[in-house]
Amino acid sequence: MSTTAAAPAPGAATHADHGAGHGHHEMSFLRKWVFSTDHKVIGLQYLFACIFTLLLGGLLALMVRWQIAYPAGAKPSAEQVQEWKSQGLSGAKLDEAIANFDGDKPFPILGELLWGEELSKADVNAGMVGEPGLFGNSNGMMPAEWYNVAFTMHASVMIFLVIIPMLTGAFGNWVIPLQIGAKDMAFPFLNGLSFWTWLSAALILCLSFFIDPAGISAGAGWTSYPPLSGVVTPTAGPGQTLWCIGVILGGTSSIMGSLNYITTIVNLRAPGMSLFRMPLTTWSAFITSILQLFATPVLSSAMAMLLFDRHMGTSFFLPEGLNFSGVDIPNAGGGQVILWQHIFWFYSHPAVYIMILPAMGIVSDIIAVWSRKPIFGYRPMVYSMSAIAGLGFVVWGHHMFQAGMNPVLGTTFMISTIMIALPSAVKVFNWLGTLWGGQITFSPPLLFALGFVSMFVIGGLSGIYMANAPFDIFIHDTYFIVAHIHYVLFTGSVMGIFAGIYHWYPKMFGRHMSDGLGKLHFWLTFVFMNGVFFPMHIIGLGGYPRRYASFRGYDFLAPYEGMNVFMTICAMALGLCQIVFLFNFFWSLLAGKKVTSDNPWHANSLEWSTTTPPPHGNWIGPVPTAYHGPYEYSHPNCKEDYAPQWMPMQRVYADAAAPATAAPGASGAVGAPPPAPAH
Amino acid sequence: MQVRPDGFDVTWKWWLPPAHSSFGDDVDLLFYWIFWITMLTFVGVEGLMLYFCFKYRRNPARKTIYTKGSHSLEVAWTVIPAVILVALGVASAKTWATTKDPANPSFPQEFQTTVKIIAEQFAWKVTYPGNDKEFGTDDDFTETNILNVPFEPTNADGEVITEENVRVLLSSKDVIHSLFIPVLRVKQDAVPGFLGNVWFDCQRATYAGPDGKHLTADSKYSEDGRTLVDWEESYEIACAELCGLGHSQMRMQLKAVPRADWEAWVKVKSDAAKARAAGG
Numbered sequence: 001m002s003t004t005a006a007a008p009a010p011g012a013a014t015h016a017d018h019g020a021g022h023g024h025h026e027m028s029f030l031r032k033w034v035f036s037t038d039h040k041v042i043g044l045q046y047l048f049a050c051i052f053t054l055l056l057g058g059l060l061a062l063m064v065r066w067q068i069a070y071p072a073g074a075k076p077s078a079e080q081v082q083e084w085k086s087q088g089l090s091g092a093k094l095d096e097a098i099a100n101f102d103g104d105k106p107f108p109i110l111g112e113l114l115w116g117e118e119l120s121k122a123d124v125n126a127g128m129v130g131e132p133g134l135f136g137n138s139n140g141m142m143p144a145e146w147y148n149v150a151f152t153m154h155a156s157v158m159i160f161l162v163i164i165p166m167l168t169g170a171f172g173n174w175v176i177p178l179q180i181g182a183k184d185m186a187f188p189f190l191n192g193l194s195f196w197t198w199l200s201a202a203l204i205l206c207l208s209f210f211i212d213p214a215g216i217s218a219g220a221g222w223t224s225y226p227p228l229s230g231v232v233t234p235t236a237g238p239g240q241t242l243w244c245i246g247v248i249l250g251g252t253s254s255i256m257g258s259l260n261y262i263t264t265i266v267n268l269r270a271p272g273m274s275l276f277r278m279p280l281t282t283w284s285a286f287i288t289s290i291l292q293l294f295a296t297p298v299l300s301s302a303m304a305m306l307l308f309d310r311h312m313g314t315s316f317f318l319p320e321g322l323n324f325s326g327v328d329i330p331n332a333g334g335g336q337v338i339l340w341q342h343i344f345w346f347y348s349h350p351a352v353y354i355m356i357l358p359a360m361g362i363v364s365d366i367i368a369v370w371s372r373k374p375i376f377g378y379r380p381m382v383y384s385m386s387a388i389a390g391l392g393f394v395v396w397g398h399h400m401f402q403a404g405m406n407p408v409l410g411t412t413f414m415i416s417t418i419m420i421a422l423p424s425a426v427k428v429f430n431w432l433g434t435l436w437g438g439q440i441t442f443s444p445p446l447l448f449a450l451g452f453v454s455m456f457v458i459g460g461l462s463g464i465y466m467a468n469a470p471f472d473i474f475i476h477d478t479y480f481i482v483a484h485i486h487y488v489l490f491t492g493s494v495m496g497i498f499a500g501i502y503h504w505y506p507k508m509f510g511r512h513m514s515d516g517l518g519k520l521h522f523w524l525t526f527v528f529m530n531g532v533f534f535p536m537h538i539i540g541l542g543g544y545p546r547r548y549a550s551f552r553g554y555d556f557l558a559p560y561e562g563m564n565v566f567m568t569i570c571a572m573a574l575g576l577c578q579i580v581f582l583f584n585f586f587w588s589l590l591a592g593k594k595v596t597s598d599n600p601w602h603a604n605s606l607e608w609s610t611t612t613p614p615p616h617g618n619w620i621g622p623v624p625t626a627y628h629g630p631y632e633y634s635h636p637n638c639k640e641d642y643a644p645q646w647m648p649m650q651r652v653y654a655d656a657a658a659p660a661t662a663a664p665g666a667s668g669a670v671g672a673p674p675p676a677p678a679h
Numbered sequence: 680m681q682v683r684p685d686g687f688d689v690t691w692k693w694w695l696p697p698a699h700s701s702f703g704d705d706v707d708l709l710f711y712w713i714f715w716i717t718m719l720t721f722v723g724v725e726g727l728m729l730y731f732c733f734k735y736r737r738n739p740a741r742k743t744i745y746t747k748g749s750h751s752l753e754v755a756w757t758v759i760p761a762v763i764l765v766a767l768g769v770a771s772a773k774t775w776a777t778t779k780d781p782a783n784p785s786f787p788q789e790f791q792t793t794v795k796i797i798a799e800q801f802a803w804k805v806t807y808p809g810n811d812k813e814f815g816t817d818d819d820f821t822e823t824n825i826l827n828v829p830f831e832p833t834n835a836d837g838e839v840i841t842e843e844n845v846r847v848l849l850s851s852k853d854v855i856h857s858l859f860i861p862v863l864r865v866k867q868d869a870v871p872g873f874l875g876n877v878w879f880d881c882q883r884a885t886y887a888g889p890d891g892k893h894l895t896a897d898s899k900y901s902e903d904g905r906t907l908v909d910w911e912e913s914y915e916i917a918c919a920e921l922c923g924l925g926h927s928q929m930r931m932q933l934k935a936v937p938r939a940d941w942e943a944w945v946k947v948k949s950d951a952a953k954a955r956a957a958g959g
Contacts, residue, residue, distance in 0.1 A: 143924075144924040144925070144926075144927070145923075145924040148921070148923070148924060148926075219924075220921065221921045225854075225855055225920070225921070227853060227854045227855070227871060228854040228855065228921065228922060228923060235923055235924055319871050319872020319873070320872060321852070321871075321872070322852070322853060322871055322872075323799075323852045323853060324800065324853045324854075325799075325800060325853070335872070336872070337855060337870050337871055337872055337873065338870060338873070371735065372743055373743065373744070373745075373746075374745070374746070374747045375747075375748075376746065376747070376748050376749075377747075377748035377749075377752075377753055378747065378748065379748075380748065380753045402857060402866045402867055402868050402919075403855075403868045403870065404867070404868055404870050404873055404875050407775065407776065407779040407780035407781075407782075407783075408780065408782075410775060410779065410780075411772055411775060411776075414768055414771065414772075414775070415765070415768045418764045418765070418767065418768045419761075419764065419765075421760070421764060422757060422760055422761055422764065425756065425757075425760050426753070426756060426757055428724060429752075429756045430748070430753075432724065432727055432728060432731065433746075433748065433749075433752070435728065435731040435732065435735060436731055436735065436744065437735060437743060437744025437746070438731075438735050438743060438744070439735065439737045439738065439739070439741075439743050440731075440732060440735050440736050440737060441736075441737045442732075442736070450728070450732065453728065454725055454728060457720075457721060457724050457725060458721065461717040461720060461721055462717075464713055464716075464717060464764070464767075465710070465713050465717075468709055468713060468767065468768075468771050469771060469775045469779075470705070470706050470709055470771050470774040470775045470778060471706055471709045471710050471713065471771075473706060473778060473864055473865070473866045474695070474706060474710075474861070474864050474866065476866055476919065477857060477859070477866070477919040477920060478919070538693055541693075541694060541695055542692065542693070542694070542695075542696065543696055543859070543861035543917075545859065545917055545918070545919050545927075547921045547926060547927075548926065548927035549924070549926065549927045550927050550928075551927070553927060553928055553930050554915055554917065554930060555915060556696070556861065556915050559692040560692070631747075633743075634743035634744075634745050635745060636745050641743065
């Protein structure tokens with residue numbers, strides 16, 4: 001590939017002409033902003049839609065947390081009973097006081113809206129019935145079956161509607177063509193189609209809440225293990241079916257997107273943009289797309305098989321003799337329950353890397369820019385991402401250590417899983433190397449990037465515990481796993497997303513976000529997210545199982561009530577402090593400080609070479625040429641501490657005649673045709 | 680929070696529960712190794728990061744170090760963790776085989792007790808083979824959510840005096856469940872259409888009631904709910920795989936008792952089952 005990169009690819013040239021031609025005709029509002037084929041508009045469509053779905057997924061998370069801390073059936077504490085006794089209550093009076101004890105706490109506001117008016121225990125005992133809510137009447141408290149819906153949909157929304165589309169859809173779309181110097185994606189129409197397919201997936205998943213009178217959407221966990229999900233039952237009814245359809249559509253959108261990114265990166269790189277001159281954000285998007293392209297069709301086929309089992313009488317996953325509460329399942333027979341897990345995790349383990357690799361790329365770029373240093377070990381960074389992607393395909397069995405898989409396979413998957421910690425460790429060391437000896441400015445993007453690195457360390461290290469098959473016996477399906485995945489995906493990927501938003505916002509919208517609010521947002525988020533997720537390790541070590549609607553049945557879970565309440569309070573605070581971000585984001589769109597330079601961060605990669613916000617076709621005139629790598633910061637021969645990719649090194653050397661061209665705000669020079677390569 | 684009559688707190692908090700199976704300590708030992716390795720790494724990496732953030736904060740007077748990497752460092756921080764991680768994997772293989780792999784010599788060859796557990800929404804049906812120790816005969820009996828087994832006596836040095844290995848033939852009739860016995864470090868999915876093979880031994884007998892009997896009543900708490908009175912202790916067994924709306928209610932009690940007590944209990948139950956079968 002790199003041999004062809006010095007010369008413009010034929011595709012790039014033709015597309016460049018095509019893009020330039022586009023600039024001339026006026027487009028209708030609908031064509032320009034709604035049914036757009038411009039990668040930047042599509043990227044922003046993903047961004048705005050994902051901010052909405054993030055709120056939905058976050059709300060579901062808060063409801064999950066609330067249920068764990070305050071499940072129905074609260075009893076008076078021993079101290080309370082003692083107090084009643086000291087007040088002279090005894091016998092029937094004491095029993096009545098205990099029976100009328102009001103310990104249940106419905107979820108604020110929504111509890112009563114969804115599950116009816118909360119009456120006092122005395123009224124309920126007297127036979128009174130309150131006003132029903134949208135999903136029926138359970139005295140404002142979430143029923144166990146809806147709790148299952150809440151965590152299933154929380155995970156599904158966060159994975160399929162927030163993190164994957166935010167990282168690949170929003171950042172992938174917006175950043176890739178600008179960073180490689182392409183006028184647009186290789187298949188602009190497919191790109192738009194991908195977004196609309198994804199949006200229909202999102203709508204179908206959201207719709208699934210309203211198809212059942214009790215709001216029973218999918219409730220078999222985001223992993224949807226059959227037979228729980230494979231047989232139509234009241235708790236796995238139409239909502240589960242819609243969920244499968246939604247996931248298939250989401251997958252289809254991913255396949256279209258990844259095909260597009262791969263083709264774009266292979267064919268449409270600007271002159272001089274060899275593969276090893278690409279910024280790591282683009283590299284990560286490239287590697288992620290390959291993962292997506294290979295893994296997602298497997299998920300789609302699994303979903304199709306599940307749908308067939310549910311509705312068309314097949315039994316891919318249903319073994320003989322299946323009997324639900326005395327009812328035989330007629331079509332069951334010949335299927336393999338564990339087959340689903342193999343197929344599902346063959347997608348879903350790579351999906352974990354789909355959700356973290358792009359964030360790693362973004363964070364790498366941001367650390368380099370904000371510490372004014374070349375990336376330490378650029379090629380090892382690329383190789384380690386490739387290794388993560390490659391190994392990512394041979395570790396899926398670690399989700400199945402306790403599933404009854406052949407134990408010899410367990411050993412194999414343990415070794416491969418342990419090995420995947422290596423490239424992740426290499427990346428962390430290289431980020432540290434990049435910070436070493438730099439000029440670190442603690443801007444919001446860098447704070448979030450450092451947040452990513454420091455928290456990813458925790459998520460990565462906790463992975464070693466569960467990679468170890470014998471110890472996984474104990475922590476499998478406990479809160480330790482929940483802690484791990486949230487350290488990787490929330491305190492990891494979501495930090496990466498925030499970092500990316502703060503970093504590219506000025507280029508996206510031509511205005512700055514507030515620095516102060518950004519820092520406030522970071523510190524509040526950082527504190528409260530650890531308050532939510534760190535104690536999960538501790539209760540997990542105590543054996544606290546995940547997906548429990550109530551801890552009240554178990555003696556060994558009772559001591560963790562206080563810790564669960566603490567986590568829930570932190571979660572509510574974490575949710576509330578995102579208001580700071582939302583305000584900053586939307587307020588800055590209208591009233592943020594206008595950018596005065598096309599390259600406000602003095603960054604090197606090509607997206608900073610064009611006007612702000614970038615026009616349709618990305619560059620007025622031809623695309624820039626990449627003369628060197630994207631991480632030439634603080635080069636000893638340069639006057640400035642950066643050397644943009646679109647300037648030959650000779651022109652930015654301290655003794656060169658035209659230092660002004662590299663100075664901030666020199667946007668006049670930027671749109672001009674790049675000078676010919678010097679050699 | 681719950682305290683035995685002899686003052687022993689039977690619940691645990693902040694840390695791993697006590698381990699009562701013969702392989703429990705091996706499993707925990709792996710945990711401690713990983714714990715210290717990851718803690719050292721964590722402190723090292725985060726400490727270095729904080730130090731760099733402080734030392735290399737923006738200061739135009741200081742010259743920035745221009746470097747694109749170091750081959751020897753890359754090799755070092757790839758190879759050293761690789762060696763540690765592979766060693767950890769190799770060290771874990773034996774415990775894994777002992778607990779899970781019937782084809783491995785370290786897996787017990789002989790089981791003094793075998794029971795069959797068929798999970799369903801939302802209960803555990805435990806079938807005991809009865810006096811004749813054979814399944815499928817008239818004297819089999821089935822209990823719901825009660826798993827009683829003989830405990831394995833050990834001497835002061837922790838060496839086994841009499842082996843008491845329990846084998847569980849595990850399956851499910853509807854969805855996937857998972858048999859999770861925290862204090863024995865046991866977890867195995869109960870998969871419909873598939874007969875799982877789980878084993879454990881329990882080296883600590885559950886506490887007998889004041890009458891010295893093990894298998895009469897359920898445990899009872901005092902009025903304040905904190906102290907167990909007139910009771911026999913039991914270990915809790917939970918379902919660890921989402922199985923529907925009653926997932927968090929699938930609680931089973933395990934009692935590990937001296938063999939003589941266990942056999943007496945089995946005889947009563949088994950005789951009754953046989954009588955019922957003959958009568959019906």
